[in-house]
Structures are given as structure tokens and as C-alpha cells.
Amino acid sequence: MINSLYIAKSGLNASKYSVDVTSNNIANENTDGYVKRVVNTSELSSLEDNIGNGVSFDGVTRTTNSYLYDKLVAQSSLASYYEQEDSILSSIEIMFDEADDSGFSTTLSNFFNSIESLREEPTNLIYQNELSTQSQLLVNNLQSLNSDLDDTLESLNTQLQEQVNSVNEILEQIVYLNKQMQQRGETNDLLDKRDALEKELANYVDIEINRDSDTYNLKISGVNVIFNDTNLHEVSINEENIAQKDIYSSSSLDDSNFSDGDEITISLNNTTTLTLSANLSGTDENELKQQIIDEISSNSNFSNYTAYLDSSNNLVIKSNIKGEEGSFDIGISVNSSEISKSATSVEAENNVSLAVYNNELSLASGSLKAITQELTTSTSNIYSYKNSLDEFGSSLVDLVNSSSDTPLFTGSSVDTLNFISDNVSSLSSDDLENLSQIQWSTNLTIGSTSNTSFSEFYQNLLVTVSSNVENNSFKLDSQNAIVNSLETTYNNLTKVDSDEEMINLLQFQAAYEANAKIITAVDEMLQTLLAM
Structure with missing residues (x-):
């Protein structure tokens, strides 16, 4: 009893x-x-x-499920990647937005219409002024689009630094909680706080939590950042930008192939041209290449570039500025015959990644994957759009100037594109007749695209921009559906x-x-x- x-x-x-x-x-x-x-x-x-x-x-325990929790965290991280990419691509789509009476397509059409009007009356001052206005608008609009893309890249660089700082702050907070757990034990309130931090961290990067050992270990993209509960390795930004390097093989500029007095032309971005006469009367080898090196080295317009001979006596012209910012277009011709660059030439490239103790992270998800992806030339939609605009601008200069005895534009990229307003009044009837045909030409080669027109090339760019937004939006909606399903199941268990x-x-x-x-x-x- x-x-x-x-x-x-x-x-x-x-x-x-x-x-x-x-x-x-x-x-x-x-x-x-x-x-x-x-x-x-x-x-x-x-x-x-x-x-x-x-x-x-x-005792008292939390109603959680590690397997379900890990799945939710992983899928939420992937959704954050698509969400960040959607934010980037959607903002760019707005930049390229076209209306019936505005947008670059309208500006391009107005430019060709002004040529057509002047063709009918070549001496009409009103039509000359209209062509000048539309030509300058064409340049301004192209450069405005390019500038907006540059602003986006700059904004992403700022976001990159801010988000990496946030990642490191979260890691420090997790370590602090782990220290408290060592002192007080794994109390439920501390476990809740650590879970919340892990979910927040997964918004930025893909994470993996090892629960098989007696200590807490957390990995980002397979690399340990927290191990043995309280040991921390911070995440850093790794930039390995590559400088452009144009290489001309030794044989293509060998002295034996040229004679005294041959005219050497060196053009920079189709805006600056150096002309010199070959002097091969000496006995030294590589005299022609050395002349080119001396001319480039002594000219202030080429101050951002270094010219030299490598160990194989190839002529090398290298940008002093690493990455896309230092890209250039230098052409060398002898007696109007252009010297081709070697296939071993190196293009300017930006490479941005995250690292832990010099171990590069191959991010699988999270917003930082989207940001580093867009800041890296080889995987960036933004740099792809900028390249298309550069191809458009460069082809515009080449085709317009080659169709007229009077050049209207200079430059080899959007940044260097410039309209020569003083030359409009010098356009002849033949010049205008040839220029008017460009609008209707459908067999143009613009960049790597052949059999196209200026209008079609730009329309294809708009389609690409919109298509990228729609494709990513579809993936985001699908991923959100997966996350919502997992979240509902998890919340039914834990809430x-x-x-x-x-x-x-x-x-x-x-x-x-x-x-x-x-x-x-x-x-x-x-x-x-x-x-x-």
C-alpha cells in the first residue's frame, strides 16, 4: 500500500x-x-x-528529425541561389526594356532612318543635324546600357563583401553557442538558436553538418569551417583576375619577311593609331619587333600596356590592369596587311570565388554562388551581355566606316565608341547610298554570329535576356514548391x-x-x- x-x-x-x-x-x-x-x-x-x-x-527533448531538417536546409539553400539569380537577371531585363516608342531598337531604327532621309537630300542641314543627333543617341544609349551593366557588377561586388561578412559573423555566433553548450550542456534553447543560424547560413552557401562524431563539425562546400565544436576557419574572397596578353609569333614578325621603309601601323581600340617606318639596316635580330616595343613603350596612350619579347622571341603586349577592366584591342599591320595574333594569346578574365585557408570553395547553392558566378567571366550572364554589346559596337564601327569614305565612328568596344560629328557634312551621295544598305543587310557577321543584321542581332540579345529570366524563374518556382512541401512536413513535426x-x-x-x-x-x- x-x-x-x-x-x-x-x-x-x-x-x-x-x-x-x-x-x-x-x-x-x-x-x-x-x-x-x-x-x-x-x-x-x-x-x-x-x-x-x-x-x-x-527529461525534455525537441521534436525534430535530422534527416528532414538537412533536406530542408539543402533545398532552401538551392532556392536562395535561384532567388538571388532572379533578382540579378530581372533587374537587367528592366535595363533592356523596350516600348513602342522608346528603347535601343527605336534608337537604332531612327539612326538608319536619318541616313535614309539624308541620302535623299545630302546637303539638307536639317537632315544632317538629325543624323548627328541620332548617331550620338545611338552611342549614348549603347554606352548607357553598358554602364548599367557595370553598375550591376559593382553592386554585386558590394553584396559579395557584405554577404561574406555575414557568413563569418554567423560562423562566429555558432562557435559562441558551441562554447556555451560545452559549459551548460546541449540545452534545447541553445540547439534552437544554432538551428536558426544554420538555416540563415544556408541562404548564403551550401552547408553540411556532421553529427556522426562526438563534436560539432560544419562544412561549406565540403570544406571544414567549424570543427571540434569551436575551431573556426573564416571564409574569404578569392580574386584571380587574368590580364589580357596578345602574342605575335616570332615568325610572323621575322625581320627576313620585311624590308626597310615598310609602313607599320599600330592601332589601339580603333581610336589611337601609331605609324612608323621599318628600319632593318642593323645587324641585330628582331629589329622590327624591337621597334614596335619601343614605340609602344614611349607613347603615353599605351601607358596601360607593356610590350616585350618572351623567351621564344615572340612579341607580347600585355595589359597592366588585370581582368576585364584591362581588356584592349591592339592591331598591328605592315603595309596594310594585318598581322594575326597567336592562338596562345590570353583573353582578359575575371575569376571570383570563395576560399577557406586557400582551399577554393566549389559552391553548389546559396546566394553567394549566384554572385560569384555573375562576377566570373566564364559563367557570367552579365559579361556575356556586355560582350554582345561590344560586338555590336565594334561591328557598327567597322561596317559603317568600311561603307563610307568618310568615317563616322571610332572605337573597338562600347566603352571606346565615339561619334565623329564633324564628318557628317562631308558624306557624299555614294557614302550615304552605301550606308543606307546596311540597315537591310541580313548577311552581316557580328562577333561570332553570321548571316544576321544589326536589328536581328539586338533582338536576339533581348530574347536571350528574357529567356534567361524565364528559365531561372521556372526553376525558382519549382524549387520553392519543393521547399514549401518540405517545410510543411517539418513544421507539422516541430511547430x-x-x-x-x-x-x-x-x-x-x-x-x-x-x-x-x-x-x-x-x-x-x-x-x-x-x-x-
């Missing part, structure tokens, strides 16, 4: 703790990151006759349901009252025995 008192008392304690936990769940129903708690109980060992010895309170908690409260209250009645009944039985 005394055992019944102890059994009932254990039931009272278990019910009391259950009521406390239920009350805490209800109080934290709207607390961010809070995971529902449950009381763990087990039967106490029997003492005699297999009757039992009451219930044991075994507090007030209705469920109220039912639990009634059950635990009833259990408490039942155990109290047992104690009362046993007390009355004992009083009866004592009164006998």
Missing part, C-alpha cells in the same frame, strides 16, 4: 512536468526558431510481483499546434487529478487500518 503512494507521487511529478512543458510550448508558439518540446517518460523497474514501481521523468497543446493540457490535468485521487484513496485506506 505504501508503494501505491510512491507510484502515485511519480505520476504527479510526471504530470506536473508535462503541464510545465505544455505551458512553455503554448507560450512560445510564435517564437522564431522554437521547436516543440515533449516530455520523455519510462516505467520504473518493478519491485515485487511484477506490479510496477511508477513512472520515471527522463507548436495550440489545439494539440490544449488537448495535451487537459490530458495531463486529468492524469494529475487521477494520481492525486489515488493518494487520497490510499490515505483513507491507511486511516482505516490505523483505526482498527
